[in-house]
Amino acid sequence: MSADTSKPLAPGVRPAVGWSLLGSELSVLFRRLRTWAMLLALAAVPILIAVAVKLSSRPVAPGRGPLFLDRITQNGLFVAVTALVVCVPLFLPLTIGVVAGDTIAGEANMGTLRYLLLAPAGRVRLLLVKYAGAVAFCFAATVTVAASGALVGVVLFPVGPVTLLSGDTIGVGESMLRSLVIAGYITVSLLGLSAIGLLISTFTDVPVGAMAATIVLSVVSQVLDNLPQLDWLHPWLFSHHWLGFADLLRQPIDWTSFGANALLQAGYIAVCGTLAYAKFSNKDILS
Amino acid sequence: MTRAKRRWLPALLIPLALVLAVLTGSVQAGATVSLPPKTADEVLAMIARTQVRAFSGTLQQTAELGLPDIPSSTPGVTPGAGTALEFLAGSHTARVFVGDPTKARLQIMDAMAERDLIVNGKDAWFYNSADNSATHLQAPKPGAPTETLPSKPAMPTPEALANRFLAAVDAGTEVTVGEASSVAGRSAYRLSLAPKDPGTLVASVSIDVDSETGFPLGVHVQAKNQADPAYSLAFTDLSLTAPDPGLFQFTPPAGSTVTTKVLPARLTPVPDADSSPKAPSPHGTRVSGEGWGSIVMLPAAAVPAGLTSNPQISQVLQSVSGGRALTSSLVSVLILDDGRVLAGLVPLERLQSAAAAQ
Amino acid sequence: MKEPSPTQRGAAAEELAVETHGLVKRFGQRAAVDGIDLAVPRGAVFGFLGPNGSGKTTTIRVLLGLASATSGDVRVLDQSMPAALASVLPDVGALVEGPGFYPFLTGPGNLMRLDSADRHALPATRRQRVADALDRVGLTHAAGKKVRAYSLGMKQRLGLANALLRPRELLVLDEPTNGLDPQGTREVRSLVRSLAAGGTTVFVSSHLLAEVEQMCTHVGVMSAGRLVAQGPLAELRSAGQRQVVVETPDAERANGVLARLGLVPAATPDGERPIEARAVMNGGLAGPAPEVIVAALVADGVRVRGFAVEDASLEDRFVSLTGEGFDVVG
Numbered sequence: 001m002s003a004d005t006s007k008p009l010a011p012g013v014r015p016a017v018g019w020s021l022l023g024s025e026l027s028v029l030f031r032r033l034r035t036w037a038m039l040l041a042l043a044a045v046p047i048l049i050a051v052a053v054k055l056s057s058r059p060v061a062p063g064r065g066p067l068f069l070d071r072i073t074q075n076g077l078f079v080a081v082t083a084l085v086v087c088v089p090l091f092l093p094l095t096i097g098v099v100a101g102d103t104i105a106g107e108a109n110m111g112t113l114r115y116l117l118l119a120p121a122g123r124v125r126l127l128l129v130k131y132a133g134a135v136a137f138c139f140a141a142t143v144t145v146a147a148s149g150a151l152v153g154v155v156l157f158p159v160g161p162v163t164l165l166s167g168d169t170i171g172v173g174e175s176m177l178r179s180l181v182i183a184g185y186i187t188v189s190l191l192g193l194s195a196i197g198l199l200i201s202t203f204t205d206v207p208v209g210a211m212a213a214t215i216v217l218s219v220v221s222q223v224l225d226n227l228p229q230l231d232w233l234h235p236w237l238f239s240h241h242w243l244g245f246a247d248l249l250r251q252p253i254d255w256t257s258f259g260a261n262a263l264l265q266a267g268y269i270a271v272c273g274t275l276a277y278a279k280f281s282n283k284d285i286l287s
Numbered sequence: 288m289t290r291a292k293r294r295w296l297p298a299l300l301i302p303l304a305l306v307l308a309v310l311t312g313s314v315q316a317g318a319t320v321s322l323p324p325k326t327a328d329e330v331l332a333m334i335a336r337t338q339v340r341a342f343s344g345t346l347q348q349t350a351e352l353g354l355p356d357i358p359s360s361t362p363g364v365t366p367g368a369g370t371a372l373e374f375l376a377g378s379h380t381a382r383v384f385v386g387d388p389t390k391a392r393l394q395i396m397d398a399m400a401e402r403d404l405i406v407n408g409k410d411a412w413f414y415n416s417a418d419n420s421a422t423h424l425q426a427p428k429p430g431a432p433t434e435t436l437p438s439k440p441a442m443p444t445p446e447a448l449a450n451r452f453l454a455a456v457d458a459g460t461e462v463t464v465g466e467a468s469s470v471a472g473r474s475a476y477r478l479s480l481a482p483k484d485p486g487t488l489v490a491s492v493s494i495d496v497d498s499e500t501g502f503p504l505g506v507h508v509q510a511k512n513q514a515d516p517a518y519s520l521a522f523t524d525l526s527l528t529a530p531d532p533g534l535f536q537f538t539p540p541a542g543s544t545v546t547t548k549v550l551p552a553r554l555t556p557v558p559d560a561d562s563s564p565k566a567p568s569p570h571g572t573r574v575s576g577e578g579w580g581s582i583v584m585l586p587a588a589a590v591p592a593g594l595t596s597n598p599q600i601s602q603v604l605q606s607v608s609g610g611r612a613l614t615s616s617l618v619s620v621l622i623l624d625d626g627r628v629l630a631g632l633v634p635l636e637r638l639q640s641a642a643a644a645q
Numbered sequence: 646m647k648e649p650s651p652t653q654r655g656a657a658a659e660e661l662a663v664e665t666h667g668l669v670k671r672f673g674q675r676a677a678v679d680g681i682d683l684a685v686p687r688g689a690v691f692g693f694l695g696p697n698g699s700g701k702t703t704t705i706r707v708l709l710g711l712a713s714a715t716s717g718d719v720r721v722l723d724q725s726m727p728a729a730l731a732s733v734l735p736d737v738g739a740l741v742e743g744p745g746f747y748p749f750l751t752g753p754g755n756l757m758r759l760d761s762a763d764r765h766a767l768p769a770t771r772r773q774r775v776a777d778a779l780d781r782v783g784l785t786h787a788a789g790k791k792v793r794a795y796s797l798g799m800k801q802r803l804g805l806a807n808a809l810l811r812p813r814e815l816l817v818l819d820e821p822t823n824g825l826d827p828q829g830t831r832e833v834r835s836l837v838r839s840l841a842a843g844g845t846t847v848f849v850s851s852h853l854l855a856e857v858e859q860m861c862t863h864v865g866v867m868s869a870g871r872l873v874a875q876g877p878l879a880e881l882r883s884a885g886q887r888q889v890v891v892e893t894p895d896a897e898r899a900n901g902v903l904a905r906l907g908l909v910p911a912a913t914p915d916g917e918r919p920i921e922a923r924a925v926m927n928g929g930l931a932g933p934a935p936e937v938i939v940a941a942l943v944a945d946g947v948r949v950r951g952f953a954v955e956d957a958s959l960e961d962r963f964v965s966l967t968g969e970g971f972d973v974v975g
């Protein structure tokens with residue numbers, strides 16, 4: 001081979017931190033048709049809610065249906081919150097289960113895992129980048145629901161000051177800010193589930209299995225959270241604070257559930273993360 | 288150790304560290320605090336002298352009275368007459384803000400909903416987010432400066448509850464100071480009131496008193512034959528600074544249903560701290576017995592109509608000879624067939640024999 | 646980190662690109678690789694030959710750190726594996742058990758993705774290197790297509806391009822001609838030769854004897870998880886026996902003459918012409934010269950119509966080593 005075949009980096013030069021792998025992970029994730037299909041489906045939820053409310057002849061009785069459903073007609077900004085309440089128990093975990101369960105198992109299934117490791121991506125680094133991708137999707141999914149809700153609300157209904165759970169009223173600007181904080185809260189809420197998906201994904205080469213297991217766990221956790229006989233277990237379930245973002249709609253904001261939720265999710269990340277590290281770094285890549 | 292085993296080490300150590308952190312956290316929460324010893328009288332004096340007038344905090348209320356399960360109010364359910372019962376079972380969290388004697392706000396934090404009581408001088412508002420309804424409560428004589436709505440008694444704080452129990456302290460009560468504890472991050476003396484009367488269901492009432500300010504931080508009622516407190520109300524979080532005055536300004540939100548109610552002259556039907564238990568009451572209520580074992584008797588006329596037909600209330604009532612009764616580990620209520628109601632912190636048999644003695 | 650290998654005996658010993666000692670890999674109780682001692686000299690084109698299921702891919706996975714060895718030592722490019730994985734792998738290009746790509750990305754998209762996983766690869770030259778690698782395997786025309794639309798052969802070429810994204814010291818190619826047409830096979834062969842000429846060590850596994858014979862300088866033969874032979878191709882070849890083949894109608898008389906000359910007559914293979922006498926030359930080249938044999942045959946009145954001295958075919962050699970038939974394709 002010719003003279004230009006010298007190594008691109010002189011020996012002794014420290015390799016780059018490798019942000020380009022993260023960039024590539026994000027671009028692969030978000031250039032994928034499946035990702036867009038899931039985001040579009042999520043974006044459709046607030047649109048369906050808003051259109052159904054708009055078309056229905058009877059006004060929604062207060063206190064019926066999900067949070068704020070009765071107030072959508074008066075203020076379109078409520079569509080986002082209502083849609084988030086609807087999406088948190090099932091739709092969001094469903095899509096996050098698909099992405100998180102696919103992280104390692106999906107690469108193994110396509111045969112790309114061995115080539116990434118031979119590049120070499122480094123097993124720990126790959127695990128971190130894969131998790132970062134799942135987290136980015138959590139945020140994208142949440143923001144998609146909130147943004148689509150706000151947009152369709154603005155289009156179909158009047159917009160004005162927003163009434164909080166405490167009965168106080170805040171302006172449009174602050175309500176946008178609070179919507180962002182809620183999106184942050186829900187993203188944090190889903191971090192534990194993503195870590196669980198990542199962990200399961202290191203145990204199998206069958207992505208569908210890892211996805212299904214993750215989704216089933218999210219349902220099981222919520223069911224257990226509703227059994228009063230198990231109330232000693234409730235504070236330890238990763239879904240325990242999922243609907244706690246209502247505390248961000250009080251005046252003044254109550255940050256207690258945000259803190260408790262973040263701590264709980266951090267615990268899940270630590271435990272599942274170290275388990276995933278142990279499993280994946282010892283794993284024979286035979287796919 | 289092999290390389291492969293070493294990699295499992297963090298997966299072992301991190302959960303272990305987390306478990307340890309949780310355990311030490313709960314041990315520290317229950318750890319005794321060392322405070323200079325005080326006698327019961329000194330602690331009682333601290334409570335009486337407390338200067339805390341403005342504060343904001345989070346209250347945790349738990350009731351384990353051994354009642355049958357009452358379906359807790361969900362955002363979809365409009366709170367009705369049975370709402371009061373809700374506080375006799377399960378636990379509730381509320382935030383309380385007290386500005387000055389005329390300004391206070393209570394927020395009962397339900398799942399995805401909230402009920403607010405805002406007291407501001409002559410005005411009071413009740414707001415329920417579940418049905419987006421606001422109720423304007425007005426003092427009977429508008430304009431009279433002395434007739435403002437009392438704010439501190441209206442707020443169910445540990446202080447209000449403690450004062451009610453302390454008012455009942457008499458020769459039949461043994462008052463001691465127990466081990467100091469930590470409540471809402473503050474060290475507190477634990478004042479214990481133990482009835483000597485064997486007839487009452489109350490084993491003891493303990494009051495956590497802030498060691499710095501003498502402000503009651505928590506009240507726990509222990510029933511006989513039950514390990515867990517039957518009822519407790521305590522701060523989980525407390526700040527002794529004046530809350531933002533904007534919190535006490537309430538304007539009903541656009542789109543809410545607003546009703547206005549003028550309050551009767553007496554705001555609180557329960558006896559005030561200064562009123563003697565034997566004082567005759569305007570409704571013809573009679574009290575028999577003394578101290579902890581006393582029994583309240585309401586004539587049929589004083590009982591709200593349709594009380595027993597309320598489905599939520601009738602759910603917790605059981606038929607007994609002569610009427611229907613609510614029995615719990617702390618309170619018994621006997622509703623006679625003729626409409627009279629007897630209640631007390633005593634076993635049901637005492638109510639029945641009191642009814643028979645009439 | 647380049648310390649001398651502890652197994653290197655003296656300065657005369659060849660520098661080895663790949664070296665294993667007692668390498669064992671078990672799946673449960675079954676040993677897929679059962680104590681092999683590989684020695685691949687630097688600069689060699691090493692053919693790793695063995696029937697399907699003999700443990701070639703498993704060995705390669707262990708060499709590259711994809712799987713852990715049950716026991717034994719592995720050194721690649723003079724560094725101990727898997728400890729030095731991160732510093733060794735950037736210098737190794739590999740194709741393991743067929744290509745693996747994102748079907749929803751284009752060929753170049755896939756290569757960019759895999760290249761960005763390498764912290765040592767310069768992002769600035771990425772696009773150019775990808776284009777060069779595609780050009781090298783003749784895939785430039787398919788650059789716009791999603792890999793989903795690639796044929797197996799095209800994917801195989803893309804896999805080769807991935808191994809060539811950066812200049813490598815060692816190329817590990819597991820069955821690189823699988824799925825390729827004859828033209829592609831020829832191209833791979835010439836690619837391997839040109840890489841070897843540039844100084845790259847090539848470790849190529851195959852179950853096709855002919856392929857190995859045509860492009861390798863060294864051979865290792867796997868059979869049921871064991872390395873049954875290893876060395877330069879010429880050495881293995883000469884270790885085989887030479888045969889004298891006489892074409893004659895007087896086969897019996899010819900055998901007598903050959904026996905007298907110290908050769909061992911061999912049975913005529915079934916189905917072959919009976920007008921042939923075969924004898925194995927013991928002692929290889931040290932036996933009687935061909936002209937002496939022919940003279941002796943003619944002197945004895947054997948009608949010699951044809952005469953040849955044949956090296957034993959590698960195929961015979963490997964069949965005798967592995968005890969199994971090979972799927973031999975011209």
Ligand SMILES: Nc1ncnc2c1ncn2[C@@H]1O[C@H](COP(=O)(O)OP(=O)(O)O)[C@@H](O)[C@H]1O
Pocket residue numbers: 286672677695696697698699700701702703704
């Ligand atoms: N993941 C696996 N689990 C169990 N056995 C395996 C696995 N992969 C390969 N083997 C076994 O190991 C042996 C060697 O396989 P392999 O290395 O793929 O052979 P080759 O590449 O030479 O065809 C085979 O007998 C195969 O059955």
Ligand SMILES: [Mg+2]
Pocket residue numbers: 698701702703742819820
């Ligand atoms: Mg193979």
